[in-house]
Amino acid sequence: MSQFDDTTIRTAVRDWLATHWDPERGLVAWRHLLAESGWGVPHWPSEWCGRDLPVALLPGIEAEFDAIGAVGVARVGIRLLAAATLLEHGRDEHKARFLRRILTGEDTWCQLFSEPGSGSDLAGATTRADFDGERWRVNGQKLWTTSAHHAQWGLLLARTDWDLPKHQGLSYFVIDMRQSAIQVQPLKQMNGYASFNQVFFTDAEIPAENLIGAVGDGWKIAMTTLAHERRNADALKRWGRASDRPGRIYAEERAEIATVMEPYRWYPQRAGRVDLTFSRARETGRIAEPALRQELSRLLMLAQCAEWMAHRARHAKALGRPEGPEGSLGKLAASHLARAAAQVHTLISGADAMLAGPEAPLGGLIAEILLSVPATSIAGGTDEIQRNIIAERVLDLPREPRMDAGPFRDVPRNPPRAR
Amino acid sequence: MSQFDDTTIRTAVRDWLATHWDPERGLVAWRHLLAESGWGVPHWPSEWCGRDLPVALLPGIEAEFDAIGAVGVARVGIRLLAAATLLEHGRDEHKARFLRRILTGEDTWCQLFSEPGSGSDLAGATTRADFDGERWRVNGQKLWTTSAHHAQWGLLLARTDWDLPKHQGLSYFVIDMRQSAIQVQPLKQMNGYASFNQVFFTDAEIPAENLIGAVGDGWKIAMTTLAHERRNADALKRWGRASDRPGRIYAEERAEIATVMEPYRWYPQRAGRVDLTFSRARETGRIAEPALRQELSRLLMLAQCAEWMAHRARHAKALGRPEGPEGSLGKLAASHLARAAAQVHTLISGADAMLAGPEAPLGGLIAEILLSVPATSIAGGTDEIQRNIIAERVLDLPREPRMDAGPFRDVPRNPPRAR
Amino acid sequence: MHFAFTDEQEQFRASVQRFLRERAPITAVRSAMETTLGYDRTLWRQLCDELGLPGIQVPEALGGQGFGFVELCIALEEMGRALLCAPFFASSVLATQALLNGASETQQLELLPAIASGQRIATLAWVESNGRWDPGGIALTATPVGTGYRLDGEKKFVLDGDHAEVILVAARAPGSVGAAGLSLLLVEAEAPGLERHPLQTLDPTRRQAALRFNGVSARLLGAAGNAGAALALTLDQAAVALASEMVGGTAALLESAVAYAKIRMQFGRPIGSFQAIKHQCAELLLAQELTAAAARYAAAAVAENAPDVPALAALAKARASDTYLQAAVECIQIHGGVGFTWDHDTHLWFKRAKTSQVLLGDANYHRERYLAQLEAGA
């Protein structure tokens, strides 16, 4: 058997862990070891902290880590999207400079794509980067930037040519967030959380070598980042499972996860918490109300179907069939679910639905659901965009006539927002 | 007081009726008398069978007719739209030739606007009329033509210029339906009725003098016809109230009404028959089912609101305020009502909803409702078109980019349908 | 029954609208909702002194403006549109109507002038922790003690209950059940044994409180044990009033959504040129027109003491519950991400819509009531 045999590999990693794993080691030092050994990201290229192993072997390797509670590389947050993008589009100098510190968790990253004037229409970005012969100067504003307040690096999509059609005039940069020309302001949401930031650039600087890909490749590279974002959306649900074992390294990992997961604390509520409806209906006695019963039953059926639809898509993928439409369909189903769940929670809570805070139902959790659900049909692509995607890419219905095909300079767009 | 005083006028008409009214007279002969006297359409110009009286006096005059049961001019069907259109856009020779026979009921008319390839997009008509120096020759196909099988005359919208933008290349004609170059075929609907026709033209002829307005005025004139159609839609509900009195003239009127009303027999069912839901729910005992109660209550509320909305619009109009958006809003509400009513009828009928014919609920009426309701959201402008109208003309939202603005010859359109 | 407002009524609406636009813009709402008191006393005084709104429907003989219930509802539409943050609904709708319906003439003469002038804030406490909106759910007892009564029990969801100076309490004779045995009683805010506890609400522009009555002395209003009908009427009238306020709020949301759809550009076009947005707005306008018709018809019915007020109140409130929330949800959706931010104003209406959805009973409750009314009448 070759070196790629599952048993061989599992033996190898088990031996290596037996020698090196020590829960009292510092988190960063341990991850440097992982990066050097290639066991942290064994499917990455061997010259970049990996071992060139096929992805299919990852579960076995992870199982060996899990078996003894060994901590892995930094696996949460935007930094993963950065790593995936750099691996695909970065030059060797970029990989050398950034990848290892991503794995060790020394650097956090943020994604600077959305703008006040371009939400659904991401390619309509108007934050500009102008090359002055020596370096790029960035001016504009980004929005919905998670972790911008503690990130070292940002993945920036900026317009570098205004005479080309909009998708062609964008370039992709790594920008150092620690400069005074960048101001980060938290953005409070209607549910009281402030999970995102606004980022203002006033002649912020990027050295020439921080351009990723070629000038004008920005849209293509951003699509890579977003594909990984979608792929990781499912993973988010599994994130933050920090171990509660004793040991210095676990404590450090818990702190890391707490920081990175902070913005996502309300995400379960955003999805409507269908899981709470049946039990709440029984506990409150409202399950006896016929009109509620219909709504509740409809909701639970929808939730069950959405789960099956997702399973079925995953199963078909596992059988090697094409991925199919499940991305946007699943997202749209999640939107329907969240809205229906909010309605059912309201019906169950009755007058109590008017309350918030500790004295409110479930210590305010129901109120948090009611105030978070409206984000589901917007964040990560509105329902309207999902329906367009399904109609055009799954059902192959014709596209609408485009009004933004010419030089971007001439495309009607939103005026800059006052600060 | 002037001759326009209500009392004076009512006395005048009462005297005239006392002298002339005779229920044993023939219907057509009586209506010729009415046309000569001007009392049939007193608000029309005195040179065209009228008396130049203000519309406000009509109710009083009608009351005098009603008081003794005097029959009026032919008031039902497309002929009224023809009369309104000719009065506004016809030349004197047209009025002289057509108006009187419309009032006497000697001629029936049909409207030849819709085509297989142009439904929502009426201005996309491709039935062509070409002038050969002497007469117009018509080729093409019309659809949804009520009464085409017995009409003497048709109001035809046809394309006379293919190089102008689509609204400008249409002309408006009166066409003699009694020619062999016109074939009329009944069109059966999914509910079993055949209320409409398809009309095929193969070198059908129109003399030059039957052009209404100028060449290219077709769209503008068709709008006049359609405005009257909408205005008369409400009146339809009151049509067909033939008197059951004895007397030759009443028998003749009943026969006329039966012929003209035949295509509209299923219209009440098309609207969903909300009026039957509450009583049926009680009679079947289904009103005790909680889920049905919610649906039924929601439906009855909607029906009540739609009625108030219509009242409110009429009242505001009576106060001299601008007509407002009630046309499309009312039509859209009627669509929602019809669909919701069909659902409620289904819930009430349960297993019986699977039946049709004499043994089915209400002798098949419920089945007829279920099979007729789908027409409500299509006929007279689809829901989608109504929403566009509301959005653009009431809410003033911007129009979509037009793909059909150039010469009609170049506008993408449906291929002709095989016969 | 009238189907359109008179010119006088439209002028009245315009004056209230102008006043609120100038004195109570949304920035003022935001400031007021964050104060301890929960509203702006200065603005309240202006509302009283300049427009006389707090007693608009109260007869002049009782210190009011002598207009009718329709005018009250017009004012409420405008307050809903402006999202007025003030104890108007508690004092001028709930408490005022309870007194008009349930107190004796002498008591009305004594109590209403101060409330109608806006000098004293009153409220009505009827719902309890069980969350039942119908008077049958009342458990708090009123026990005769000398010439007065002693109240024992609790009330919850009392609008402006933490700061109101006059508290009308619906209570029942010990041992009674259902709509029988109910009385309306007056409690002063400072009465011994009364504990008032502000509730943290989803909607920061409408305060609520929980009240605990530990042997609180109270004064009977109207006849003892006979307040069931007056209370039921008051709640029906309040439902119509709330529906009117909700119609105004819906109008504000619809306007906001449409205005944004006209200027927001994506893909080189205003988003309002996309059918998805267009048709959503068209359907929302339809829902709003239908609901507004219901609320206005119901208001006229209340003004005329029509016998079908219970059915019409249920209809108006059920429709308003659905329509206001639909407008709030869709207004956020059309604004996209920015509509979900705190700094954007839509969430303030959303929170009012969400609260109004259940206040005085949700749509399911009122749909059931409506059908029961039809059955009783048929």
Added chain:
Amino acid sequence: MHFAFTDEQEQFRASVQRFLRERAPITAVRSAMETTLGYDRTLWRQLCDELGLPGIQVPEALGGQGFGFVELCIALEEMGRALLCAPFFASSVLATQALLNGASETQQLELLPAIASGQRIATLAWVESNGRWDPGGIALTATPVGTGYRLDGEKKFVLDGDHAEVILVAARAPGSVGAAGLSLLLVEAEAPGLERHPLQTLDPTRRQAALRFNGVSARLLGAAGNAGAALALTLDQAAVALASEMVGGTAALLESAVAYAKIRMQFGRPIGSFQAIKHQCAELLLAQELTAAAARYAAAAVAENAPDVPALAALAKARASDTYLQAAVECIQIHGGVGFTWDHDTHLWFKRAKTSQVLLGDANYHRERYLAQLEAGA
């Protein structure tokens, strides 16, 4: 539980689909539905001889193909797509499952081969004029007479009941109530005292009949008074089977709507380029994917005799009732006027959808059942 079909199952689907496309196009459906018999005997024989469909899920020892319930449901999806006009559902689903669930082995050996081969058409008669789908609604009585039984009463909505040769009747012992005392009995089509009366149906592609039993002799199947569970199981299985058929019908409607939206031009564009149409189709696809997932999961559960079949059957049927009708209504809407004409085919699926909506219980009924199942299991 599996979440996708195996390659073998997909091949089976393709062969059924091909067969139906070639031999039973919609023109053939139109001809068949207008015959007196209501279906095409030649086509039925081909269906039996070439594909062996009528006994697909019946064990080989009983004369069937020995495939499972999942394969049955795959075939039903394709029959729903093609709108097959044949007594398959009555004979191969209702009657066959009733025999498999409720007859003794000897009886199965005697009766099933002829049904599984398609030689004899059978049906199940359980619903009566009261329209109750649950076995508790049965009133027809079976009175023991010698070694047999005498049936008195009536049945309604009996699928293919006017021409079926074998009629399985659900009856109750005189005096029994609810699910107790029920028996399954066999009646020959020509039995004296049996009056069969075809019902005029909304859906001309699925015949129904009313049956009157005036002292009809019948033969007991299984144990006397003990058929309640078998009947309930049969109805759950039938609900899953019907849901599968409905999923296929929905697919046909969705394909038709999308295909038309791509070619129909209005305003110089295909109507499918308008968001109103696009988004409607996208939502319909979502509804269909969700419902298909439910029907397929439920079919697998039946195949595995899973304990939650009652809940899953309720779920699949409730969703299918809503989704199929939605597809039918919107397919007509997208086709516009032409979709309302007799010559256009959409109305045929619409009528099947409308009938299937209530057949075996409507969505409200099954939503209530689903929640009751969850409560019982929680």
